[in-house]
Amino acid sequence: MSQTVDRALSILPLLAEGPANLEQVAGRLGVHKSTALRLLRTLHEHGMVYRQGDQRYRLGARLFALAQQAVENLDVREIAHPHLVELNEKCGHTVHLAVYEENEVLYIDKVESRYPVRMYSRIGKPVAITVAAVAKLLLADLPEAERRALAEKLDYPLYTSRSTPNATAFLAELAKVREQGWATDLGGHEESINCVGAPIRGADGRVVAAMSVSAPNVVVTAEELLTLLPSVRRTADAISREYSGNTPQKDQ
Amino acid sequence: MSQTVDRALSILPLLAEGPANLEQVAGRLGVHKSTALRLLRTLHEHGMVYRQGDQRYRLGARLFALAQQAVENLDVREIAHPHLVELNEKCGHTVHLAVYEENEVLYIDKVESRYPVRMYSRIGKPVAITVAAVAKLLLADLPEAERRALAEKLDYPLYTSRSTPNATAFLAELAKVREQGWATDLGGHEESINCVGAPIRGADGRVVAAMSVSAPNVVVTAEELLTLLPSVRRTADAISREYSGNTPQKDQ
DNA sequence: AATGGGTGTTGCACACAGTGCAACATGAAC
DNA sequence: GTTCATGTTGCACTGTGTGCAACACCCATT
Structure with a gap:
């Protein structure tokens, strides 16, 4: 829509790949050096990019602060x-909270496992959308048309032999998840990691977030993890109740 | 420098305070509704803002992903x-890593305390620059002129009775820190929390980052925490060595 | 010191992208 | 149905962003 802003914003993901100098930025944007310079200066003034010792540009500190405030x-x-936290104290495993936004599912909170073997993830990181339990929960609640369109558009990377292979299988899985009101990921992302999750609903019944408990095979088997399902669901329901109660007419 | 980009970027901190609708954004920017709409649309296309159910705008997911990649x-x-992690396993307390960038000090990593009483902080959050041990370490190494200029420009909020009161005191503290090669924060930010930190240096001897161990009074006294100083310094030195070794001529 | 290549930076004239206005949609409230 | 509040579109104008070319700077190399 706005050419200048469009160009300026395109610089950010470019720099996210690693530091770059003026010419590289200008080159990749397809604009003159002087144009790139002015854009970078503006970004710099706002703290979005940072100029390191060798004059190359990097993403700046304000970005963190903004992401911070946003979350x-x-x-x-x-x-x-x-x-x-309470659930983590009971079971000891990693607990995640995620939301859906614009074709992406991302973690917005995490309580670390108290076992020494932990799974890697980080707040803000987009989730493996075709296999994660939280992703299934969030997508299962989308309106039919949107859900179908998204499923068609996605890639289905085969992380493991148990990853969701294609749109048809994914839509079937989503239907099942919606039916039963909970979801699992049994080694679909990493061979040795299992998750079990439940949805958090707003006052209108729509799913606003999803939570899951994850643990590696070496700590508990999939069957043992599934015995936690009742407490996961109880926790999710408690959050739903509090969320609906506190925001009676607000939507999200 | 670039008016359009400047305006667009000004929207982000504004939305960071909380969701806002078109008119509020236009009002606070001092531009016409249609102008604000176009800016918001461009930001939206890049995933920097998100439009929630009630049509109000919020900061978007891409922001997290970018901050994520940057870190x-x-x-x-x-x-x-x-x-x-190793240091945390030895002493059990919260360990922080921070860098200085454009008049701000911010945490870029954190290992949580294994004690139930934890201090609040989060990666990406700017540090209380006038009192934190890591801030002192990073600022102490700035060139004289820059250090002085920054010290004059800062605010000196009195978080507690032991907070640094003004620029003179701060510069004196920085001189001491530079002299001794380590720093503390004894209840300067929160009455009951103490920290002890050490600098991480690049190949050229400049301080590139700082780390600290923090613990509340109720867990260990300040004196007990200070007994950790040797292992904190050893850890920092080990990181310095590895960092200098791996990046012999690279600067940052 | 002097030369040269590789950078980043500045000033300027032109034109087109961004602007604000006013008219138009939309949808909620009553 | 009417009113009000809010978001959206089309359009003419001009001011902002553009690319160019000249300039400044740094550091190698000789």
Whole structure:
């Protein structure tokens, strides 16, 4: 829509790949050096990019601060956090909270496992959307048309032999998840890691977030993990109740 | 420099305070609704803002992903992390890693305390620059002129009775820190929390990052925490060695 | 010191992208 | 149905962003 802003914003993902100098930026944007310079200066003034010792540009500190504030403003997160901690204290495993936004599912909170073997993930990181339990929960609740369109558009990378292979299988899985009200990921992302998750609903019944408990095979088997399902669901329901109660007419 | 981009970027901190609708954005930017609409659309296309159910705008998911990638590209962090974990396993307290950038000090990594009483902090959050041990370490190494200029420009909020009160006191503290090669924060930010930190240096001897161990009074006294100083310094030195070794002529 | 290549930076004239206005949609409230 | 509040579109104008070319700077190399 706005050419200048469009160009400026295109610089950010470019720099996210690694530092770059003026000419490289200009080259990849397809604009004159002087144009790139002015854009970078503006970004710099706003703290979005940072100029390191060798004059190359990197993403800047303000970006962190903004992402930080953004995540703190999510009221689901605020409400859910103590419940997640409580569940973690009971079972000891990693607990995740995720939301869906614009064709992506991302973690917005995490309580670390108390076992020494931990799974890698980080708040803000987009989730493996075709296999993660939380992703299934969130997508299962989308309106039919949107869900179908998204499923067609996705890639289905075969992380493991148990990954969701294609759109048809994914839509079937989503139907099942919607039916039963909970979801699992049994080695679909990493061979040795299993998850079990449940949805968090707003006052209108729509799924606003999803949570899951994850643990590696070496700590508990899939069957043992599944015995946690009732407490996961209880936790998710408690969060739903509190969330609906606190925001009676607000939507999200 | 670039009016359009400047305006667009000004929207982000505004939305960071909380969701806002078109008119509020236009009002606070001092531009016409239609102008604000076009800017928001461009931001939206890039995933920087998100339009929630009630049509109000919020900060978007891409912001997290970008901040995420940015932090993963910092090679100090990469190298330091296992050392921080090791130190945490030895002493059990919260371990922080921070860098200085454009008049701000911010945490780029953190290993949580294994004690139930934890201090609040989060990766990406700017540090209380006038009192934190890591901030003192990073600022103490700035060139004289820059250090002085920054000290004059800062605010000196009195978080507690032991907070640094003004620029003179701060510069004196920085001189001391530079002299001794380590720093503390004894209840300067929160009455009951103490920290002890050490600098991480690049091949040229300049301080590139700083780390610290923090613990609340109720867990260990300040004196007990200070007994950890040798292992904190040893950890910092180990990181320095590895960082200098791996990046012999690269600067940052 | 002097030369040269590789950078980043500045000033300027032109034109087109961004602007604000006013008219138009939309949808909620009553 | 009417009113109000809010988001959206089309359009003419001009001011902002553009690319160019000249300039400044740094550091190698001789």
